[in-house]
Amino acid sequence: MKKSLYALMLGGLGIGITEFVMMGLLPDIASDLRITIPEAGHLISSYALGVVIGAPLLVILSGKYPPKNILLFLMLLFTIFNGLSAFAPSYTSLLISRLLAGLPHGAFFGVGSVVASRLAPKGKEAQAISIMFAGLTLANIAGVPLGTYIGHHYSWRLSFAVIVLVGLITLVAIRYWMPALPANKTNSLKTQMNFFQRRESWLMILMIAIGTGGLFSWYSYIAPLMTEVSGFSANSMTYILILAGTGMLVGNIVGGKLADKISPAKASFVLLLTMVTSLLIVHFVSYNQVLSLIMTFVTGAVAFALSAPIQMLMINNAKGSEMLAAATSQAAFNIGNALGAFLGGLPLVFGFGYTSTQLVGASMALIGALIAWVLIGMFRNRKSAIQNTADKITPLQASSPAKTEICPT
Template sequence: MKKSLLTLTLGGLGIGITEFVMMGLLPDIAKDLNITIPQAGHLISSYALGVVVGAPLLVAIAGSYPPKKILLALMIMFTAFNALSAFSPDYHMMLAARFLAGLPHGAFFGVGSVVASRIAGKGKEAQAVSLMFAGLTIANVIGVPLGTYIGHHYSWRYTFVIIVIVGLITLLSLKLWMPNLPATKDRDLKKELAFFKLPEAWLIILMIAIGTGGLFSWYSYIAPLLTDVSGFSPDSITYILVLAGLGMLVGNFIGGKLADRFSPAKASVSLLIAMAITLFIVHYISENQILSLVMTFITGAVAFALAAPIQMLMINTAKGSEMIAASVSQASFNIGNALGAFLGGLPLAAGYDYTSPVWVGTVMALTGALFAWMLISRNKKMILAK
């Protein structure tokens, strides 16, 4: 792996821990801050909202600077606001800290995706992007289970201290290893924003925002699902999250190869349908511990196989606006995060059990697949019309 790509992987690792560790820490944070689990779920949504706001805004403001300077500035923000999370004294401060910590997330992946595709070998752009997203999957294999273990046995605040340390290491690696790529010359922000006038742009945004919400309807409430329905002990959740993370790691690299071999749009629609099927199965097998473990791995793999295809789909569609479009895809992904956590919590608030969120996720994944199919159909019509 090129050292320059490793810096992006490290950034993805830190971002992945802070985004996904909340799912395993929900019971601990809820108890410590004296709130309910659905209220603690709002901390997930708050972070996602920060990503949605920060992704296009920060790229629009900083897009004329060299990519290395942008990435350094974003990682400084990430590190500082996660430090604030570690010391938040109450629910409201934590809610604000999570929002602020989410601001640099989408912009980092947006800028990082464009950088990765520029320094990749020809025909391996999606695989280079998947190396950056590998940080997210490594976070789910190592960082999230470790953070969950520390949260269960010591304090969830120590978990955020670890995130800050990863942020500092990433800053050092960016400073030393990231090449000084030139800034975009003669940047025309108005022209870049014209991308959002394209129907294809909104089909992709809807596909990501709704379709990937299926993942978060399941993953946001995975801890109580495994303990209350599957019958696992709270101490075993750490190890099961490792299994989910391994699935995500495998799926991420498969997704990168699929997007390079086939079209990103075809890969996306196929994987969204596969996600809906896996979530449907999860609902019916959750009381069986062995099958629950198998489906935890498979669902994680299918969900994260989407990462590289949807990112490349957005970049390929946005010629001349790649950086802001790539950041918007991350914002859309986190709209899915917020929607999945919120909508998945509604049946819980209504008194249904912890298998009910996966029904919400199944519908969301199928809806995302519908938007992907509409995009493919529209592109075929445009080709035939030429």
């Protein structure tokens, strides 16, 4: 594997830790800053808002610079803003620093996805992207449990110090391992914004926001599901989350290979349908500890198998604005995070059990799969229209030497 992909994976590791470690640190932060748990929960929402704002904005502003310079700048912002979080003296300052820390998240993955696809051998672009996203899965396996342990036993501020350290290591890795790819000088604001003028773009965004929301309907409530329904002790949750993270790592690798073998749209459709099936099985087997553990691994694998296909789907259908499209997919993913957690919690408000959240998640994944099916049809029709046009033009070109020179087939 190329060292440049390791640099992207390190970036994914740092981003994954800072995004997911907050779930485990909420009680410690709430106690230290003398706020309630719901107030501390706003720190998660603040980060997600930063991702949604920063993903398209930073890519648009930096689009004409060389990719290596953009990645260095984004990781510098990441490191500085997480450093501010470590020293935040109050709840308000921490809320702001978390918003700022979320800004480079989507842009880094957007630019990194395009860079990874350019560095990959032909036909293995999705697998290269999956290596970058492996950093997120490694964060769930090791980084988040470590950060949570440090926060519980020492200080949550030290957890952010670890994140800053990962950011510094990533900066060095990008500086020395990343090749100097040329900047896209024709990447004007108008060219980039054309992405949002296509129906396919908005359908892809909807597919990601709604379809991946199915994951978060399950994952947001995995702790009470496993303790209240499956009967595991609270102390077992660390190991259960590591199991889910291991599934995400395996699924991420499988998803990359699948997207290289079949089209990203078809891979997304298949995986979203598989997520529907997986969540329905979780709903019915959660009362059995062995089966619930198996499905924790399987559901994590299915969910993260979507990462590479989704990124390739956006990149392949955004000529001239690939980085913006890939970054926007991360913004949509975080909208899915908030949407899945909110909608998944509604049955609980009305008194239903923790297994009901999987029904919400399965419904969201099914809607995402239907949108993917519509996209497949649109791409097929577009390809047929292009082919028909080519078939009509070719005879004319053959009969006109002058035109053949101007517009060769």
